[in-house]
Amino acid sequence: MIAAHGEVCFNFNFQGTHIPKFLGSLHNLKYLNLSLASFSGTIPPQLGNLSRLQYLDLHSSDLTVNNLQWLSGLSSSLRYLNMEYVSFTGKSSTDWIQAVTMLPSLSELHLSYCQLSNIPLSIPYVANFTSLLVLELAGNNFNSSIIPPWISNITSLTVLDLSFNMDIGGRIPKTLGNLCNLKRLDLSECNNINGGITEYVNSLSMCNSNSRLETLHLEYTQVSGKLLTTYSFSWNVPCWIFCGCILRPLLIETSISGPIPTSIGNLSSLIELSLSYNTQLSGPIPATIGNLSSLRTLYLSNTQITGPIPMSIGGLSSLRYLDLAYNQKLDANIPESVGELSELVELMLTESSLRGVISEAHFKNLKSLKVLDIGSEVPNKPLVFKPSREWIPTFSLDLIYMSDLQMGPNFPPWLATQKNLSSITLRNVGISDTIPDSVWNLCARQRIHTLDLSHNQIRGKVPNSFEFFNAYKVDLSFNQINGSLPLWSNVSYLLLGTNLFTGQIPQNIGEVLGSGVTSLDFSGNFLTGSIPSSICQLPSLTYLILSNNSLGGQLPNCWKDMNDLAVLDLGNNNLSGKIPQSIGHLSLLEYLLLSSNNFHGKLPSSLRKCTSLRSLDLSRNGFTGNIPTWIGESLSELSIISFRSNFFTEEIPSQICNLSKLHFLDLSHNNLSGLIPQCLGSLSYLESNETSPTGPTNYISYYEEHMIVVTKGRELEYSSTLDLVNSIDLSYNHLSGKIPDGITRLVLLGTLNLSMNHLTGKIPEKIGDLQYLETLDLSRNQLCGEIPPTISSLTFLSHLNLSHNNLSGKIPLSNQIQTIIDCDASSSIYTGNSGLCGWPLPNNCPGTNISPPAYDDGNGDGDHQNEEWMDMLWFYIGGIMGFIVGFWAVWGTLFFKKSWRIAYFRFLSYYIE
Template structure:
């Protein structure tokens, strides 16, 4: 239920703390709501989500009678200007003004107030300009300036900082070489989505309390340093989307609490270090879009039972898909596409019970930068808030052969299945009709044959289908979701297919019996053929030896048989001679 904050609220002169957060407030807040709250020390107003329905309309020259130590205004329209009525709040320790629609610079009067802050959070606004190093912070303080337009070099304020979030801004230049000594107490550092360049400074190895290091989506280059044994508590390491080169250092295997290792979209190469098997608590191993080589290590399946995401796409891995991957029962995303893998798809992949459940939102939220996946025929960037919806298997663009295991049909929560651009043969399993959550099915550019199973019509969530360039035949199924899949390119390159949406009409055919699909008819026909040829062969064998065997064993029967043949042959010759004489042919 939504509520407006009454103006009479401002008459509560003895009020010390106000917490109106996490509700569905609406309306306009003016000076009248706050004018007589002279005892107020803590003010918290916020929404459940960033859907602004509360607007602050306070005069720029108004001076409140209270002295706040704590202010938290979230998902309300406080801007567009930085609130000038805070300029006499000289006792502030906590300032949280996020999702507040402020499109301004941080004013000089605020920087010169001499505040010693415990928390500064102005994330998700449109603040701009440079941030000076003059801000002061108390011990164990937290700063979040994420998702603004701040620029210039990274600020290094105080040795007291424990968390520093500067992601999604326009900070540039190198990461300061002394960051490890200037901010020695850091536990969380997120400077992703900026314009930082240069190499990763060795002083980061001095941040011995660090638990989160996210430096992705910058322009960093050079090798990954060898200092990870000094950061034993790290559990999120994200260096993706940079230009890092070289190999993964062995010392990364010393981070025993590591849960998220994300190194995708760099220029890293070599084989995965065997020391990585020590990271037994990994939830995500994402090294896609690099130049890694060698075989997929079997210890991934043996030593990492908690993996939710395994993403090795677009590398140069060779060999078979190890069956040990089937031990990763909690997997929700398996992407090993665009490698040089060969052999069969292990049928035991159908035992991955993670594809029968959903991500918890907590698991997905840890994936700070989201994830790029191929789904619905295109690259989709899933944010961390969307990732819990994803269940995906992508084995495309390899050299896999053999038949598609029907066991995959047991993964009934699977949303995306991409097996395209391989050498898979045989038929499309009719059991795929059980994949009730499937939205994307891409089996294109293989060597699949036979009809399209009519059971696929039951996939009511299917919105992207690609069966092109195979050897499929027969009539395209109709009904349900197939009525919306009207792009002929879905089926191109299958010369023996007919029916809508192709222009090729099907020949008249005997309709299947009620409750019987094409797969059932084909199976019955195959069984009938087996019995037919079995009886024909048995009859031939019996008749042949009944006659020829008796002639071989009995001389009297053999002599009588050949005498009979001679008499019949002589009579036929005499008859033909007389017949042809009468006709004048002899």
């Protein structure tokens, strides 16, 4: 503890100790900072005895306060109060404002992340805040439909921070522009803030002493808006309809400009401007932004802004950080004036709809550049990165990220000049070269943590052994690299999938790669031999993906120490034998994918210990025995089960209905018998009443599961959209009995295939309740009775097969079912049902004649065509006349009535944003 001139600072760690009450007896104390002392417990009210205290910092996440009455004892002197991260409980969370307004000398108030729950719309003593310069209330639990108006009356404010208050909403009040002394405004992460920023910026730019605003953060809000100043409508409409010669003066008066107001250029003191992650923000970047010569940070990523990028951006002479990434509507060339930003450190343009050619002129004066992040989302108009081969950049990058543009076919020679690189990503840039020695030299002498050259056509071989310093990810997947499989040490993510590697996985793989590796992807190559048991010497391994190779032999029985493994994908190989019991030690396993191999035997009982399993794909193997009941009892996280094409026998266990997250169940092509469980209609995920089906969240960030799904009569491979596939396929078994009526409660079901069984009884009457059903196949059973009329309600249905049953009665028709018949060009979906009648079958129903339903195919007779033509003619004549009358009723009045015109445009200026 140091004491001098009435100041006390604690620099010790008092972890777990309460603030001593005796501090309240130091009556001459002026400065008290306990923020680094790690005190805990409740703040003692005795601190209110320090009547001369000017500075009080209690910033701590371990302190609580339930009453603030003691603050009144500090009212005459306290200028600085910081209680950030202190937990306000009881009355203090709602009465805090009354306590702090009794501190008339207060100049800084820091109450961020204090769990405050109430911010009043008005306060009686706001006049006491005349000295307040800093008001920080970020990260609380305020629930307010608007930003409280009293804040706009504290004209002395230089800092206002309301960020991370998710429940504060409403428009940015125009009156905030009265705070002409404001230097920093932060409303970021206030997700309910909406409306336009135009009025605020306009009023701020009109401050008498000029705005002093330096920082404006509005990211992750819903700001939008339009400014009534300098756009003019451009309508290519004949003058004889709109009399544009008269209307033009009116249009100039009502012109509308984009959402980032042109007046932003008047905020000459602005240093940081962040409007990222505003999905309502649209329109162009105003050219006046080039007036902000003091601007250092410009963040406009993840919005709906459109091109072009103004040439004036080159006037931002102080700019250090420019982020226009993830703007799919920014369909524009990158102006060469970007090359004038000599102070630029980070240039982030990835995942935007950029086009054109990038040359060395774009980097002419970027001598300070450290991060270059460029990509495009325009596949038909690719962005081309084409500096001359002799180009030597003036910058020295730390990170380069280029994706989805055209750079190749050769590796850029200028890359060898970058001596400080720590991350290299050249993903899908059209390189069809071999990896030059200069790249490996960079990796050898520098601390490269990312090398991503995936999705190119890189050919040739790579070094069999290589030692990175401490790389996070090396991704060479989706190329044409050949030779034997390389083993590189000190790499966490080693991704070599979809290449031309041959040979065996080295037997010493566990020893060479070391304990730091977390992900291995060798899928989609031509690897042979067995999986070496040394792979189990990688205790940190999270992903092991070896699918789509020619691996054989049995699985090693060594999995008990692989405690972190979440993905084991061995599908589409030649593996055989039984699943080893040690698999049951993988308690964090989420994906077990063994499809298209030669495994046999029963499922090991130890598998029930894998309680984190989300996807279990054992399809196209030789598994036998019954489907164990513990699948539904122990594996409660399962959302995908595929046992297709095995030799499972006996009944489907009813316990499978306990799986509340199950949305994909494929038990087809087995030897299952007995009844379909009545409880199958209670799969709670598929019973959801949401307006649109969405799959469960995939928490595995890198891995993307692939699976063959039979739907609409075809085999399709699903990957990223697999979690959206809602399917039950029990076809090609020996199931008997009735279709459970409860199955019609599965309203989110997309595919229902019960074909090739021995089912009897009727089709459930409420089959039409399956509103999202796309595929319904009940063929080759022994179903009887009529086809329920409700089947006509299946508006998403695109594949239907009811053939080879004992159905009878008239075939119900609807536009959707008729479309299926027309596309099928036959009546095969009903064939083999001797009792069915009506179109499209050739046999009449009693008392009716066969005729196709009325269907407009565009080939009607001449009278029908003439009648239709006349109807359309009168429709257009009526529409045009109605538009002319309605148009002039409004605009004509506004043109001739000036007072109405003024009132109307005042209304627009406030509400249209």
